[in-house]
Amino acid sequence: MRRTGGQIVCEALLRQGVEVVFGLPGGAILPLYQTLPEYPQLRHILVRHEQGAAHAADGYARATGRPGVAWATSGPGATNLVTGIATAHMDSIPIVIITGQVGRDAIGSDAFQETDITGITLPITKHNYLVMNASELPNVIAEAFHIATTGRPGPVLVDIPKDVFQEETEVADTPTINLIGYKPTIKGNDRQIRRAAELIQKAERPIILAGHGVIFSEAYDELRTLAEKTQMPVITTLLGISCFPEDHVLSVGMPGMHGMAYASLAIEESDLLLAVGMRFDDRIIGDPARFATNSKKIHIEIDPSEIGKNISVDVPIVGDAKHILAALLKLAPTKTHPDWVKHITDLKKSHPSLDIRPTDKLLPQFIIKKLSMATNGEAIIVTGVGQHQMWAAQFYTFKNPRSFITSGGAGSMGYEVPGAMGVQVGQPDKTVWSIAGDGGFQMTMCEIATMVENKIPVKIAIINNNFLGMVRQWQQFFYEKSYVATEYSHNPDFVKLAEAFGVLGLRVTKQDQVESAIKQAMEYDGPVIIDFVVEAEENVYPMIPSGQTVHDMIEEPRQTESQPIS
């Protein structure tokens, strides 16, 4: 049958089960847009800025496990996607990006809105394509989805010249995927899995270090059963948060730069680390030469190039976490380590990283704790990057998988609003809270208009300290409190801004207003912005300075006895 390039793209997306595309039109992609009315089952959400489209597709993918799709026109449309693509690449998020390109004859001539987007995105995509014939489109789109979603997931970009969208061609009924150089390893090596089981048998102070890979492979049950059978306490990386219920007795929380002191100490004291679907990021290991020197290490990881990259390991197992944990579960012994588990409980008491100091001031930690209680730990929390992100990771008690969504590797401020928009589109029945910084919020707040237009009822909690807070904290700790270019002395009135967008705006300045504001927001049918005006110079504790170890950890100075809030 004969089809135009634009029709081929729409039909290929539908074949992949795509239900929604985030995008913004322009000249080069217009032929694709003009075919959209033929495909009403393909929902299009018109964003205000292409960065929002990429972050929304990323949020959609993180919340659902299905690939997200965003598209934009050539030139600035394509370059505006770049931060979103890099964000997805660093955190291995399966998104497929389509960009319009100038016509084939104009490529290389510096034509209007021509940008070499495949060149620009080479190091921040898992793979990318420039499609020079419409007849290649069915296979390219099928390959793009296959590459994005299998193995270690990641973004794939498909750049399509304007006249390729318009070109008519004969297409086959089914696409073929021909990728002879791409065969991800799924099943783990049996001998290595046996060696891992032997190390678990011998270990007296074992720890599981669970990362994002547990969520990608949805190995929640395998992880939990293995932890319970072998009585191994579970530490989750920033992106691993929510892969293991945080109210579980074996949950120890997040380690690293702003992790729980007891989690970092437990890693340091462990004699076995079972690392699953994580990559020993510098925010976790600090100094690679001095990280967890007392432990044997098993590394389960689907990307072979992550093994031995930062940390040398004793038993590498390449493959899918779910398959390998299931195989390991069969061989792993039933064990108990009462002394070790009790020791970690004691560490939690002697290093109470989650206590909030008594004060009349409005502390960000208090707000997150209240939000956690008000939502029973069952909302989906999306954050930006900085102090509020760390407080959200620390003080919210996550109970369900895929409920903590954050830009980890790239650390992209501005993720919180469009990211949450994509999450809510993917999970329309869940309560989605965007915990935002006042800095990051203003980078991408234009997407609130998109939320209003498309009835996407995200609740936004701005943790407003009128500072780029994390940078200010670094200036306080490492630059003698010289606050250069970190204060926002004249932020907009976020409540009036909410009104201007046509959403509910609330301001909270005192502790006793927190609960009622959260309640009011949840009862409101539509997006809400709460401006939480918090203690400005509050710091995130504990902190292990960059490149150092748990021995260099800075914990919160305590003048008075603090207590958990109830």
Place this chain on the structure above:
Amino acid sequence: MTTNMDRTITALVQDKPGVLNRITSMFRRRGFNISSLAVGQSEKPNLSRMTFVVQGNNAVVEQLLKNLDKLIDVIKVSAAPNEDVVSRELALIRVSATPDTRKEIVQIADIFRAHIVGVSPDSLIIEVAGDADKMTSMQDLLKGYGLLEVMRTGTIVMHRGKSS
């Protein structure tokens, strides 16, 4: 930690536009240093073979192999063993030659089984094939006469016993 040494790596890759760019972009991004690179068609249709010589210890070479293999357009990678391989490079060398020195230069070329492939009143072009050591020692000998221009293709290797 092993010491840094020259290691030869071969890769079978898709013969498509942009593949060399993907590979060199990865090398640049990850900080790998290539000392030579040779690219040509392989025995298989639509596939090229690339040969890289890189400096690094075992850990660096292992990372490089894994990162190469991760590229979708790379089909197969291997590190050539240090022994039992045929290693060759081709060089064209333009050397300054006067009527007095021309004969000596031709003799040196003979010793290295090299050929004179171009003659002009004040220079000679020598074509020489061999491993990297031979290239270097020949260049060293010719230095005294005045090296005007050196072009080297980069090393290619083949295992004596089996196909890679």
